[in-house]
Every structure is written in C-alpha cells, then in structure tokens.
Amino acid sequence: SSGNAPAEPNEPGGKEQPASTEPIKIGFFAPITSPAASADGLSAENSAKLAVKLINEAGGINGRKVELVSYDDGLDTTQAVSIAEKLTTKDGVVAVVSGSYSGPTRVAAPIIQNAGMVMVSAYAIHPDVVNAGDFIFSQSFPGKVQGRAGAEFAVKTLGAKRIAIIAVDLDFGTELGDSFKAHAEANGAEIVSYDKVAISDNEFTPIITKLKEKVKPDLIYTANYYAHAAEVVKQCRLQGLDVPILGTEGADSWQFLLTAGDHAEGVYITTNMNRDDKNETVQQYIKRYREEYNLEPDMVGASTFDAFQVLFEAIRRVGTDPVAMRDAIASMTDFYTVTGNLIRYTNRGEAVKPVQIQRVENGQFHYFGEITDLNIITPDE
Amino acid sequence: MGNYLITVAVNIAVFSLLALSLNIIIGYAGQSMMGHAAFFGIGAYTAAILTNKGVNFWLALLVALVISGTLGAIIGVISLRLRDDFLAITTIGINFVLVAMFQNMKLFGGSLGMAVKPLILFGKRATAIHFLIILLILILLVCMLIRKMNRSWFGLALASLRGDEGAAQSFGVNTSQYKILAFIIGTSIAGLTGGIYAHRMTFIFSSSFAFVVSISILSMVVVGGVGTIRGPLVGAILLGAAPELLRFADDYRMILYGGVIVLMMRFQPQGLLGENSFVMNKIEKYIIPLLKRKGGESNA
C-alpha cells in the first residue's frame, strides 16, 4: 500500500495509460557538485546514462524508450528531500534509482515510499535505507554481509589470527568494520586493534607505526574508501609492514590503483563486481563504459548500472504500475547482472548475491575467489 | 502549492529562522559567531532523543531551546575573553568539536546517524505543510520579537555594544551581560529550529550541522543584509532556494553559487537589502515617495 501519501492529481504511474508510446521516465540522483565525493557521483551518473543508452539502443522496454531524469544532490540531505519530492510529484517518473551515499538516500527513501513508488538504491550502505518500506530495494548486499564475507575469507582462507582493523568513521566503515569484527571473532581470530579514522584525515603513519612495532597483526582489514585505503596500503608498505591487507568495495576503483601504485600488489578486496567474469553483460558494460567515458569502471558505477537493470527487468515483466513493479522486484530470482547473480531479495528488500574476492595483480583487480555460502551472504531478515 | 514547492518552502523557512537568529548575534550584537549550525544541531539531537524516548514533541522543543540556549550562554561567556577573530575561530572550533561528538557518540546515533520518530499531529503523521505552518508562525514571532527588540533599550544596548564597547560601558551598558544575552537568544532560536528540522527530516546526520552549514547561514545573513529583519529573510529565500533555482545551470551550479556570493560581497557588501544598498536606495528614491503620495502616510 502507498501509506498515507497525500493525494496528488498527477500521481505517477497510478493510472497506466494502455500501450503508451511515451518514454518511460526514471528518476535518478547522485552527488555531482559536492566536492566531497564527486568522483563516485560521476561514476554513478555515467553508468546511469550508459544503462539508459544501452536499453534504448536495444529498442527500449516493450517498445517504449527510457528517459533519465537526473539530479545532483550535492551530498546534502536537505536537497535530497527536495529532489525526492520533485521526482515523486512533478517529474512523472515511474521509479527512482539512488546513485548516492547513505545520507541522501536515507532521507529520500521514506518520501518515495510514501508516494508509493519504487526506489532501488545502488550502493548506499546504511542499514536503514530499506527499512523505509516495501518499495525500497537495495541493489547490492548490505554492509553486514560484506563484512562477514571479508572475515570469512580472512580467517578461513588467509588463516589470519591477529587482525587489525582500520575503518573510516562513517556508516560505511562502521557497518563493515563491526560486522567483520563480530564474524572474525566468532571464528576464533583476535581483533588486536580497531582504529577509526576520520574521513578528513589521510595520515595514518602513527597508526601504522603502532601496528608494526607494538600490535604486530598478521592481517590488516581496511574498511575505507579508495583514497584512505590507498594510503593505508602505501604507508604500510613504506613502513615495512608486509602483512596481507584486505580491503572492501570502497577500494574498488581505478583511483585506488593509481594512488597506491606498486604498493597495491597483492592487496585483496571484497566487492560485488568480478571484472574477470566471462559473462557477456559484465564484459559489455566494461567495454562500453571505457568507450563512452575513457575511464575505468568501478564498483559504484557497476552497482548503479545494475540498479537500472533491476528496474528495467521489472518493467519488462509487469509494466510501470508501481505496486506490480514492487512485487516483481521482490520476487526476482537468479537475475544475472554486472555485479553477479542476484539470487533473490529478502523480505526487507536487500539483495542476496555472492561476494567477490578480488586481488591486485599487475596493477589490476583480478578474480581470486567468491563467497557463496548462503549462511554468510544472506542478510538478516 | 505542490509538495515539492512546500518542501522547498520548508527548507527556506528553516534557513530563515537560522539566519534571523544568527543575525541577532552577528548583526545586532556584532559578535563574530561562525558556528551557528552547531546549535541548530544541538537542538535537533536534543529534541530527537527526547521524542524517541516518548517525550511530547512540544516539550522536547522547549528542552531543545533551553539546552542550546544554555550552551550558547557558555559561548557567550567564552566570548568575553576573546577578541573578534579569535572568537570567530573558536566558534568554528566548537562547531567541529560538536559535529565530531554527534558523529562519534552512541547517544547521537554515532556514525550511522539517528532516526527520529515521526511527528504525529492530531492523530496523523505530520507532513511538510504542517511543518511549514509551524515554521511560518515561528518566523512571524521571531520577526516581531526582533522588531520589538529594535525599539527597546535592549536593542539600543546591543547597538552600543556593537559600536564601541568602551563607550557603551561609559553610559551604563553591562556589555558582558548583553553579549551573553544575545548569544542565548540567537542560539536558543537555532536550537528550536533544529528540533523542528529533525522531525521534518525524520533522520539526522552530523553532516547536516557541519561548518559548511554555518557558512551558508552566514552567507544568507550577509547577502541579504546584516542588521535588518528583511535581509536574513531575503538571503534565506535566495540562497535557500538557490540549489533548486540553479538546477538549470546543472554542472555549473556551485560555481554560480560561489560566484554570486563573491560578486555580492564585492559590489554590495552591505547586502542586497542592507542599509544604503543599491536596492534600498532605489526603493527609497522611487518607491517610498510613491507610497507616500498614494497612501498619504507611512511609518518611518
């Protein structure tokens, strides 16, 4: 049901015009002008455009073209609220993709839910996003799952016993770090230190000196975005701390490789995209993204692209009626996208999909392994 | 009015209150307050924590007002010891430290932010329009308050203190007392606004109260016109709506925003509607005589 949304005359998609040839509008927002994170915003926006372009090249959905209604949220929750209102009441979109971080996504979700419209969040990690209601889905697995998978890999595959965590002091680092810690400890490893670092900080030498000389871990887990992850890696190596380093999807970016340079060799990350996947969808996305933008695709872009795939698939199956779309997505199973096989959605709207382990070899991310154990990759329901 | 417009109006209304209240400290009392958003945040978190615990919304607002006002009083006391630019930076510092606390302490939801129990009014969940009404009433009240202040000895005390502390003391103004009072009034209104904002957003993050927000509030006051009532209102309307108004500029949005502020300061540092500004001079020259001729009387 659509909650108690105010009755608006032009309630989107409410009355489906039969066999319309009008383009299908899909709303989208990402942080573009915000200085803080605009590289991710650009990846997301590029991929959104690419997704629309590719579907239109293929003739649209059921004969109807797709049109993107895209906004810049400036990484500002206040603006996100306005955008959500505009998308739901003025723009005539049938569904929304969030290509933004947790803050804007989190405040937009209840508004979109109340308007009875579907939103798929591409990569926001905040656990509360999907709690806004049954119309809100997360394209990727939640942070808890990724942290758990990381711990599983670190302890079981790499045999780590004494692990140091360095996590960014945001929802991203907290979600991943805490769940990693819990699962690693449950599996008998010891978390020998847990340092939170501010997003504004990029100097970790003091922490790393401490790790090297006092804590002496046998693995470092870094739950950071690419810039910080690169710094952790670089500074560890420069200080001569040569233990394995496990990163997260936050490091899944060409920018990580660029900044860390040679020091990145051998670093593992958990992420949702497998660049070595032979699957055609994956390779086509990578190829077309490079062609269109002359940039390397990353996890943020791939996740955004896939959020659109989920919507496209739903529309293809049931048309643009929001309730039907919601039900179609909720019941989707084994839907293969750039970020792997979407096994199913939980009742809270979180995706169940394998967690990829990638490793840096010769300056590129490559397939190293995959966590598919359903006990680990299924989010709490 | 569509929901979208109401939402934008709510944002503007929130900023109007913040700008009006900051103007009491900066424009009337002449104190360099650069961390106004921190008090906005204190109010927001206080009210949110309380209503989440089941306290009545209005009571929570009152407590938010009192707590932020109390903290404002502390800043006021600190301000007595510091010169102008030191005070500016100290308040920036307080903004950072408080945001760091919001970000780190479990009490404030830590880095995950804090969900706020939606406001129920008359048995129904409050929507944007309800908040707009509450905010508009408050704006009206605050404007009346400031107007009253300007005509009272209180206003004259602030003007004296702003003009020359030595002189003010020489005719009996306890400048310390009035500085502190100005801080209390300004910050408690900010706190009250924060409490409303939190319930409007139903979710608050530390970043909504960061230094950049203080700077945008400050910009509104200065762009509109310091030391007037109309100034902060117009500043809040223009800059508050700017993110939406400038959507046409797309990628150049922030550049336009920054550029407009720079140009404003360069050519109209007294603000758009400040005393002696281009617009006000034109109004005085053309519009006021017109009104006088037509209306017969006009208030000075």
Added chain:
Amino acid sequence: MREIVRIEGLKMYFGGLKAIDNLDMSIYEHETLGIIGPNGAGKTTLFNVICGVYKPTDGKIILNGQEVQGSPPYEMARKGIARTFQISKPLYDLTILDNVVAASGIHEYTGIRSFFKKSHTKEVLEKVHDILELVGLSEIEHKKAREVSLGYLRRLEIARALATEPQLLMLDEPCAGLSNFAINEITELVLKLKEQGKTIVLIEHNLPITMKVCDRIIVLNYGQKIAEGTPEKVQNDKKVIEAYLGEEDED
C-alpha cells in the same frame, strides 16, 4: 563641602611605567576641579581608573563613602560618574540623536527586562533634544556619527555624558579640536552646569578656559601631584611653569 570622591594612595602601573604614582586627592560637591599637567602625566589614566576602565594597581577610590575601586565602568556610570573620552568614541553607525538616546538610557540597561521597554519615548526624546540644543548638535541630529566632522564629535561626547544625568561630570579635553566660537559655547555650557550645582572635573590644555571655569586645580606630572590650589596659585607655581606652561607668551 561634601566630599564626593576621595582617592587614597592610588597607583596605576603599566608594567614598569608608573602612570599614576601614589596619588591622594578629593573631589568636592559642586566644585569645578581642573586637572592639568604635561602630556603623558597621567590625567586620562586617572579618569580611566576612577571610571573603572582600569583596575588600579593599588589604592582606594571612595565614592560617597563607599570603596569602589575595581568596579566595572558601567557600574561607575550608573553610580553617577560620567566621562567624555579624549579620543572620541562615537557609535559611528548610529545617528547623533540615537547616540545620545543610548546614553540617556543609563538606568534602563537591566538585562532581559530592557527588552520590554520602549526606548524612544516622548519624554526621552524631549530630554535628549534639550541636550542636543544645549551643546549645539540639534541641526545635525539625524546625521550618522560617521558623517560628522571632528568638532561635532567632541560635542557629542559632552552630550552623551550629560544625558546620563551624572552627579559627577568628568570632561577630558572637551575643547580640543573645537573652533574658537565653539570653545566659547562650551565654556558657557560648563559655567551653566556649574551654576546648576553640578560637580565637574575638567582636563583641559586650553589654559584660559581652565582658569576661567575652575575653582581649584590639581597639577599632575609623572603620575604625581606637583601642585594644587586656586587657578592663580597654580599658574604662578614654579614647577608648573617649568613642566607645563613654559615661559609666558607675548600675549
């Protein structure tokens, strides 16, 4: 004659500098006391200490039998001591009128309560207009203090001091920067106030004026009293001539 202010063993040191050094003196009701002395003798500092701007290094200031040294300036003002500043301190952004109205509110600045009391009432304006008339500022009362020439700012100082209705009026070089004509006006004014029974302390380098209006003169040098007495007596004091007056001019 009643003693309004008594100063005992007053010292005001700035680091090693003794701006006032062990000064004893009194100010009596209804008198006009002149304070003169070389530049840097400590006259303005004495005013500042009496008015509470500086806390004295040592010594007592007794106002109407009460020790008041160290009280803040606003309290001293409320206790009835008004002063003008040697270097004018107008409220530049306010009009001349508002400057004086502000000063006339001396007993209204009661904190939050002052919020609820209107400032520009009829009575206040009447009173202020009288004062402006008295010091010759009526014509420019609506000008901002910033737009007014120095001479008028000096008069504004006096107007503000008068607006506080003090029992003791302390004028720091009221005639400096004034034209001859204006000086005469101010002299008249001081004489008039004197007639009304006001107690006045006057610092003034314009000797003819000082001699004309003062009943008694104290001469300071290096923070110490070097002479005291009637104008005639002081004028002929050797030390005063040497340090301050110089050899008599031709006229």
Added chain:
Amino acid sequence: MLLQQILNGIMIGSVYALTAMGATLIYGILRILDIANAGAYVAGAYFGWYIYLKTENLVLAFVLSMIITGLIGVLIHRFIYAPILSKPRILPIVPLVASVGLFTLTGDLARLIAGPGTKAYNVDFGVDVINIGKLTIVPAWILIIVLTALLFTVLWLVLNKTKLGLAWRATAEDADIAKAVGINTNSAMALSYILGYGFAAAAGIMVGILYNSITPALGEVPSYKMLSIIVLGGLGSPVGTVIAGLFIGLVETMLSAYNLTFIPKDSVAFVALILVLLIKPSGLISKTNKI
C-alpha cells in the same frame, strides 16, 4: 616506537605548518581569514601536477605553479579583496564570506576542468624509504622539511629584514595613512598575495606528492584546519604557525599511537585551540602584534 612516532608527528606537523604558512601571511597582514587560500592550495596542486606531467621537472613544477597561483592571488586581491577592504567600516565577516565564495568556486572549477577523479604525481625519488637504525623516513618527508624551512626563512626575512613587513602592518591598520607616508599600498598588498598564494601552491603540490593524490576536495581539510593553526600560533606569526603546526601534529600522532582516541583526531586542533585560548586568550605565541 616513541622515536618513530615523534618523527611522524614532526612530519605531520610540518605539513600543517606548510599548509598554513600562506594563510598566516595574509591573516597577519590583512586580518582576513582567507579560506580561499585553501583554494589556492588546490589550484596550485593542479597547476603543479599538470606542469610536472608535461615536463617531468619537479622544480619547474613548483616554481611555475607558485608564480601562476601567486599572480592569480594578485588578481583576486586587486579585484575582490582590495575593493571590499577599502569600503569604510566594513564588517569583518564580509571578506570572510567572500573568501568562502571563492573557495567554493575554485573547488568546483577544479572539478569541472580536471574532472572529479584522482590525479597522481607519481614522483619517483629513486628510493622508497630511507632507514636509519630503526627509523623509517620517506623521501617526501625530507622534501617537506626542506620546503617548510625554506618558505619559513623567506617569510621571516621579508618580514624582519625588509621594509615590506612594516609596510604591510601599517597598511593593514590604516591604509589611508599608509598611503600618505608613501607606501604603495597596492603593490605592497599584491606582494603579500603573491607570497601568500604562492606558498599555498607549494604546500598543495607537496601534499599532492606526499599522498600521491590530488582531488578537487583537496582543500576541504586545510580550509579550516589552517585557521586553528594560525590562531593557535598567535596572530599570524610564522614562528607561531610552525610551533602550532608541530604541536598539533605531535598531539594527533600521540593520540592515535596510544589509542587515546576519545576525541576524534580531526577535532584535536580545535580542542587544543579552545583550551589554549581559554587559558591564554592571546594564543600560544603572545607577541601578538608582531607578524
């Protein structure tokens, strides 16, 4: 470990001092809290990166970028700050708001022109690290120390051994009278901006090399952190800035080294600032009126 941590602290502190040096100069002279100086830092880092990309010559990158950024500073002063400051009795927050506008503008210009993604200097120093006993030193650190010392010396000489220092202070206090005693206030101020913005550019390049990464957001942290360092060090005194920078660097390091993260490292500078100001309202270095 302690020795290494002290070394780390000194390094971090030097970066802070270096970053704040340009703004210190401008603050010391004009009493403008010039947040736009952090914009110069970003611009300088990008200019330097581009020049280095094209020429592979690091010295050239530093020098050219400093000159270009410095000249931009002159224009900004000439067309924005100078007219603002020449207006009578302007509120002190007006230049500050203008500088915030400028900073917003530069950050987003950098994004539009260079793109939001990371750029890397990839400077090759020949060696990765230098080990002396148990101490590990990264070559970029040596460069930082040298650069900080160099800029500090230049600044100190200009302020103490030339008439310029005095002219600056006089102009800041009363520009009209300064003109009347024969100071060409325009060129004196222009020089202060060349130095202030040039220094910021050098700092931007240096930090870009150290972290091998520049983004449009590079100036965010310096934009406020430098303010606290300037004030902590007293009113725009270069000595004070260096001491305050080192102090903050060391405190931050020790806090992370010994797990004393009860306050976020980020706000250490401000907590220190507030504490110091409460105890000593004139800042760490209290010869406040001298630059």
Added chain:
Amino acid sequence: MLKVVDLEVAYGQMEVLKKVNLEVKKGELVSVIGPNGAGKTTLIKTIMGLKDAKAGQVLIDGKDVLGMPAWKRAEMGVGYVPEGRRVFGNLTVEENLMVGCYSLKDPKRIQQNIKRVYELFPRLEERKKQLARTMSGGEQQMLAIGRALVMEPRLLLIDEVSMGLMPIMVNLCFKVIKELNDQGITVMVIEQNANKALKISHRGYVLETGNIILEGTVDSLRNNDVVKKAYLGG
C-alpha cells in the same frame, strides 16, 4: 608650490567644498582657519589624495595631481599630519617613525631623521618600544607630527597642530614649524588656535561652509573684524 583651483568636493550628494581656490607659494607658511565642519579636513585630504574631488585642480609643483595616488604625492615630498592623530596603534613608536621614513632609501638618513625627532620630543625616545595606541593623546600627537617630519617633506600639510598638546608643547611645535619653514619647507597648516597660527604664518585663508570667504596677509586678517570676532576670541 601648491595651488588649488576651483576645487569641488562632495560626500555623496552633499557638497562640502565649493570652488575653493588657494595657493601656497614655495617657502611660504600658510594657515587655513575656519569653524567646525567648514571642510578644512576635507580640503587637506583632497590635497593629499585621500579623498576624490568632483571638479577642479590640485597642482603641486605646477603638476595636476588629482587622480595620482597618495603615495606618489608623498614621494613628491608631501608630508601629512592627519587630524585626530591616526598613528599606527599596533606598531611601536619607533616603528611608526620607521614607516614615516618609508620613501627614504638611505639608512643613515633614516637614523638621523629619527634621532632628530627624538631630540625634539624626548618623550618619544623614552617610549620607543611602547605600542602607539597606549600612548597618551598628546604623546600620539607628537608622534603624528614626528612621523611627518622624518620623511623630509618639501611641502608639509598639518591638520590641527595643537590638538591635545600641552601649552609648552604647543609653543614648541609652532616654533619648530616656523623653523622648518625658515629652512625652506613649505607649510600649510589648519589650526583652531588662530592666534598662534596666524602669528607664525605669512598668509592665511578663512574657510567657511566650503567657501574661502577671506584671504590675505596675516596682518590684514588679524585686523579684519570678522576674523577678530569669530577666531581671535574677540
């Protein structure tokens, strides 16, 4: 040396100087007197280049200097003692004097000139390390005069010499000005103490509400009834 032709100056809409004509010949000492608000300070500021004129000319050494920045005029040898002291309060006494020497190159001469000022006003030497803003009113006035003297001006503009000075010092200052003038420095002085000013001057002008209403030799002015009544204290 200095010639002001049909000078008009206004603050916004308000005309303050209306077609003022005035001349100070080389080697002359000229005083300008007038009531408060007459526009004396405005006149001197315009000559110095600190206030823009609306119309007219200011000629220094025959050259129209309107539009020329103040520092160039200072370099031409114009010294200025501003009204109300305006010393650099956050600089020490000595630094104030050093700033005064800004246009001089030779360090020896700078030392010499500063020394001369110290001899003139020993109080300044006593307090050379004191911040100017903590000096007493009269001390600041001495400093302002000293600051103009150290630069070896050829033309000296003084806005109110005697303000705040003790009688001994007033006499001294007038004596010094006279001496400087005797040494060949051209001086224009604005002064409220018309008696003293006219005594040392060659010629004088009376400025009232923006108009020169009288001019002439000192003797002619001193015997003028208007002047006698309004400025010489009757």
